[in-house]
Amino acid sequence: MSQLNHKQPEPDTTASSAEQPKAIEELMAEFDKESATRHFRGRPKKIIQALFIGFALYVFWMTLIATPPEQVRRASFIGLLIFLGFLVYPVKKAHIERVNYIPWYDYGFALLGSGAFFYYVINFQTIVAKAINIGPVEIAVGVIGTLMLIELCRRVVGIPILVVALSFVVYAFYKGHSLKRVIHQLFYTTDGIIGTPLGVAATFIVLFIILGSFLEKTGIGNFFIDLANSIAGYASGGPAKVAVISSALEGMYSGSSVANTVGSGSVTIPIMKKTGYKPEFAAAVEAAASTGGQIMPPIMGAAAFLMAELTDTPYSVIAVTAILPALLYFTGIFMMIHFEAKKLGLKGLPKETLPNFWKLLLKKGYLFLPILTLIALMSLGRTPANSAVYAILAAVIVSMFSKETRMSPATFAEALAGGSRNTMGVAVACAIAGIIVGIVTLTGLGQDLLNVLMSVAGTSKFLALFLTMVSCIILGMGVPTTANYVIMATITAPIVMSMGVPMLAAHMFVFYFGIVADITPPVALAAYAGSAIAKSDPFKTGVTATRLAITAFIVPYIFAYSPAMLLIDTTPLAVVRIVITSLVGIFGIAAGMEGWMFTRMAWWERILIIGAGLLSIDPSPITDILGVGLMAAIIFYQFSKSKRTVEAAA
Numbered sequence: 001m002s003q004l005n006h007k008q009p010e011p012d013t014t015a016s017s018a019e020q021p022k023a024i025e026e027l028m029a030e031f032d033k034e035s036a037t038r039h040f041r042g043r044p045k046k047i048i049q050a051l052f053i054g055f056a057l058y059v060f061w062m063t064l065i066a067t068p069p070e071q072v073r074r075a076s077f078i079g080l081l082i083f084l085g086f087l088v089y090p091v092k093k094a095h096i097e098r099v100n101y102i103p104w105y106d107y108g109f110a111l112l113g114s115g116a117f118f119y120y121v122i123n124f125q126t127i128v129a130k131a132i133n134i135g136p137v138e139i140a141v142g143v144i145g146t147l148m149l150i151e152l153c154r155r156v157v158g159i160p161i162l163v164v165a166l167s168f169v170v171y172a173f174y175k176g177h178s179l180k181r182v183i184h185q186l187f188y189t190t191d192g193i194i195g196t197p198l199g200v201a202a203t204f205i206v207l208f209i210i211l212g213s214f215l216e217k218t219g220i221g222n223f224f225i226d227l228a229n230s231i232a233g234y235a236s237g238g239p240a241k242v243a244v245i246s247s248a249l250e251g252m253y254s255g256s257s258v259a260n261t262v263g264s265g266s267v268t269i270p271i272m273k274k275t276g277y278k279p280e281f282a283a284a285v286e287a288a289a290s291t292g293g294q295i296m297p298p299i300m301g302a303a304a305f306l307m308a309e310l311t312d313t314p315y316s317v318i319a320v321t322a323i324l325p326a327l328l329y330f331t332g333i334f335m336m337i338h339f340e341a342k343k344l345g346l347k348g349l350p351k352e353t354l355p356n357f358w359k360l361l362l363k364k365g366y367l368f369l370p371i372l373t374l375i376a377l378m379s380l381g382r383t384p385a386n387s388a389v390y391a392i393l394a395a396v397i398v399s400m401f402s403k404e405t406r407m408s409p410a411t412f413a414e415a416l417a418g419g420s421r422n423t424m425g426v427a428v429a430c431a432i433a434g435i436i437v438g439i440v441t442l443t444g445l446g447q448d449l450l451n452v453l454m455s456v457a458g459t460s461k462f463l464a465l466f467l468t469m470v471s472c473i474i475l476g477m478g479v480p481t482t483a484n485y486v487i488m489a490t491i492t493a494p495i496v497m498s499m500g501v502p503m504l505a506a507h508m509f510v511f512y513f514g515i516v517a518d519i520t521p522p523v524a525l526a527a528y529a530g531s532a533i534a535k536s537d538p539f540k541t542g543v544t545a546t547r548l549a550i551t552a553f554i555v556p557y558i559f560a561y562s563p564a565m566l567l568i569d570t571t572p573l574a575v576v577r578i579v580i581t582s583l584v585g586i587f588g589i590a591a592g593m594e595g596w597m598f599t600r601m602a603w604w605e606r607i608l609i610i611g612a613g614l615l616s617i618d619p620s621p622i623t624d625i626l627g628v629g630l631m632a633a634i635i636f637y638q639f640s641k642s643k644r645t646v647e648a649a650a
Contacts, residue, residue, distance in 0.1 A: 036096060037088045037421070044100045048087065052417035055080055059206050059420075063385050071128075072121050074194035077202040079117030081427050082152055086110035088421070089155040109148055116145030120188065132184050139180055142187035146435075149193065153428050160478020164487070165432050168439040175443050185442045192438035196309055197430035197486050204305045204315070205426055207388040210419030211370070212299065214395040217415045219405045220367045223360075224249040225267055229349070230357040237341025238348030239275050240282070241334060243268035244289045248330045251293025257481075257518040257526040260290030262533070269533045276346045280537060283530030284519075284544035288333050291518045291526050291549065294481060295326045298375050301515065302426045303485035305384065307507050310489055316378040321504065321566040324575075325512070325555050328582055328617075332551030335590035343596040366401055370394040426482055433486035440490055453495050461499040465560055468492040469513045469553075476517020484514035496560065505563045512556045519545040550593060551586060554617065562619040574619075581616045581624040588613030588631050597635065598642035609634045 040048050058080065062073055086109045090096055095103075119141050120127060127138060134142075153162055172182050186192035190199070228245035232238055246264050265286040272282035294301030297319035304322070308315040340346075373394040377387035399407040407415070440446045457464040471492055476484045488510040496506040518526040524542035531541040546553075559565040564574055565582070591597040592610035601609070608630065615627030 036090075036093055038090055038096060038101065039099045041099055049413060049417045051084055051087070052420040053413055055084060056210060056416040056420045059202070059210075060389070063203060063207065064389065069124065070199060071190060071194055072124055074190075074198050074202055075117045075120045075124075078149070078194065078198060078427065078431050079114040079121065081424060082117065082148055083110045083114035084420075085152045085156060085424055085428070086113065086148075089152065089424075091155065109151065112144055113148030113152065116141045116148065120145075127188055132181070134180065134184055134188065138188070139183050142183035143179075145187055146183070146193065149428070149431055153432050156425050156428050157432070157480060157483075158478065161429065161432055161480065161483055164475070164479060165435045168436050168445070171445065172439045172443055177442060182439075182442070186435055186438045189438070191434075191441045193431045193434045195434035195437055197306055197433045197437070197482070198427065200306050200309045201302070201423070201427045201430040204308075204384045204388070205302045205430075206420075206423045207385050207392075208299055208302075208305070209422050209426070210416065211374075211388050211392050211395065213419030213422060214392050214415045215370060216418075217405070217407060217411055218367055218370070218395055218399045219364075219402075221250060221263060223364045223367050225264060226355050226360055226364075227357070230355045230360050232348075233354045234348040234351045235338075236348060237275065237277070237337055237344075237346045239268060239271040240277060240285045240337040240341065243272065243286050244330055244334045244337060247286065247289035247293060248296055248326075250290075251296030251299075251326075257287070257291040257294060257515070258529050260293045261287050261526045261529045264290065265530050265533050269530060271349075273534060275348075276344060277340075278536075279534040280531070280540045280544050281340065283534035283536050283541045284527060284548055285333070285337060286533075287519050287524070287526040287530040287541065288545045288548040289330065290530075291515060291545075292326065292329045292333070292552075294515045295322055295329060295512065295552075297322050297326065298371065298378065301511075302430075302482045303511055303514065306430075306482065306485060307489070307511060308384075310486075311503055311507050313504060315384045316381075318504070318508075319378070321508065321568070324565055324567070324579060324582070325508075325559065327579075328555055328586055329549070329551050331583060332586045332590055333548050335587055336548050336550075336594055339591055339594035339596045343594060343600070364402075366398050369398050425480065429480045429483040430486070433483040436483075436487050437490050446491055446494070449491050450495055450498070453492070454498070457495070457499075461501070461561075462557075464495055464499050465501075465509065465557060468496055468510065469556075472510055472513035473517050473520050476514050476520070477523035481514050481518070484517065485511050488514060501560050502563050502568055504568065505559050505566055508566060509556045509560050512552060516546075516549060516552045519549055521546070547593060550589065554589070554614065558617050558619065564619045577621075577624070578619050581619075581628060584628055584631060585613040585616030588616065588627075588634075597638045599638065599645055601638065605634060605638070 059077075062068070062077070066073075086106045087102060091103070091106070095101065127134065130138070150162060150166075169182065190196070225242065225246045228242040228249065232241035232245055235241055243264065246268065247260055250260055250264060265283070269282045269286055272285065273279055277285070294303075300319065300322060304318055305315060307313070308318050370391045374387050374391040377390055378384060382390075396407055396412070399405045453464070453467060457467060468488070472484060472488050475487060479487070489507055493503075493506045493510050496509060497503055501509070518524060519542060521527075521539055521542035524538075524545065527542040527545045528538045530545075531538040534541070555565070564570040565578055567575060570578075588609045591601065592606040592613065595601045595606055597609075612627045612630035612634065615623040616631060618624070618627070
């Protein structure tokens with residue numbers, strides 16, 4: 001056994017507390033396009049903050065008090081965001097460094113873009129009465145509003161999603177649809193820009209993002225890292241296990257892979273490297289674990305809220321069905337880290353440098369209250385929006401329990417403004433996704449693609465699932481998770497459902513593979529963000545992260561073939577059996593992938609134990625018996641082999 005590091009590492013102190021926030025901000029701006037905003041100071045900063053606070057108050061009013069037509073709600077929502085977007089997002093990154101600088105043309109873009117959508121809001125009844133017979137003015141307004149949205153998307157989200165959306169628009173003209181018909185479909189109906197994706201963003205997603213902003217202000221992120229250290233910091237390869245546990249906990253309130261990677265990775269990655277992990281492995285651990293935050297209930301990625309709307313399933317049900325797959329995902333990463341640490345002979349952190357679990361829980365356990373409030377209210381049947389508002393209030397209250405986290409009026413304002421600003425990327429992506437959905441509806445393209453893919457897949461469910469997986473990963477290289485899910489749910493989910501896969505399982509399949517694109521090379525933003533912190537090779541980091549997250553590539557196939565894993569049409573006893581055998585299966589796959597259990601594994605041992613793991617994960621009783629039996633035999637052989645090795649060395 002290789003002993004790379006005999007000494008116990010000390011916690012990393014290379015970056016001062018003053019330098020760290022700046023470094024995080026720079027990394028976010030590089031790898032998360034949504035974070036590349038203008039810098040403001042003094043009075044301009046206060047004005048911009050006040051505008052975002054006003055937007056947050058508008059969201060609360062629209063959600064809790066007002067009852068306008070849905071078209072008015074959505075159009076005013078995106079209109080305000082377009083106005084704010086052009087004020088804070090520059091035409092190119094070079095302008096970011098210019099403090100308090102907004103060029104004259106961005107004021108014009110802000111007024112033109114927002115004005116187009118508010119023209120629709122003000123003249124809503126007249127436009128609805130015209131139906132498809134809109135006039136030249138409405139066409140011009142629709143063109144201007146759509147173009148301004150496209151330009152803002154280029155700044156906030158990126159070009160790849162625009163290439164996809166504009167390809168669909170070109171297809172509509174190719175099929176013979178007039179400009180008037182296309183603009184009416186995209187700008188004036190709920191099948192286009194102001195469609196279901198934007199509606200979900202305006203009603204649910206924005207409130208959960210604001211909730212995440214308030215939770216950050218309570219210091220819950222640092223609490224989770226301390227809690228993870230108290231649980232696993234002392235163990236073999238402890239810092240990497242801490243990264244997994246803290247990322248899983250942070251995933252309960254945050255749904256951004258890159259933000260999670262940069263936020264917790266700036267603490268965990270340097271410590272992992274000091275422990276003895278290779279830079280690529282350290283960065284990959286954080287990226288893979290942080291990406292899992294989007295599948296971790298109760299607050300999953302934004303696409304999960306869209307899934308609730310598109311499948312007509314309560315969000316609370318979706319969160320419950322995601323528990324077991326999320327548990328398997330993080331357990332798989334945790335076990336692979338453990339075997340890697342054993343293989344390299346790595347040690348954990350000294351116990352005396354780590355916080356005590358019970359003392360920490362007693363001192364700061366109250367920080368869980370907002371999340372518990374959210375879970376309790378959704379379990380009682382409250383709407384996600386209503387539950388999020390009460391959870392925000394709970395976050396404000398628990399912040400008062402400690403001087404360190406107590407919210408002042410300034411902190412409260414920062415949380416409101418920060419949450420509003422963080423909504424921008426998701427909302428714009430949802431609006432652009434609406435363009436794609438609108439063209440699919442207008443042209444019947446969905447049915448055409450369904451026929452083509454069905455002819456390729458034939459009657460093979462596996463081939464249909466495989467083609468869907470590949471499509472999701474390729475699209476996810478340039479399209480955000482939310483838009484990726486909407487596009488694939490519109491086009492490929494019906495194909496999977498036609499093969500006999502239940503609707504919720506089909507949509508969850510698409511959701512999963514849209515997420516893993518964040519760590520799948522050649523474009524793996526979460527992995528690249530981690531590699532920047534670790535100073536590792538980005539591509540190798542992405543490959544390693546993909547290997548660590550192998551569970552995410554296996555589990556969706558299992559629940560597509562046997563939806564019992566999603567708690568669909570099953571019994572409590574069957575669920576217990578599935579949990580136990582699935583964990584056993586993940587143990588086998590992790591050992592096989594790392595080539596280590598009690599000692600180094602031969603190639604044939606690795607193949608057999610991975611096969612045993614796959615059989616164990618399949619919810620079928622027969623495969624469970626075969627898998628567990630084969631697993632037991634290999635474990636016994638490995639234990640005996642390890643014992644012989646020790647005796648020979650002695």
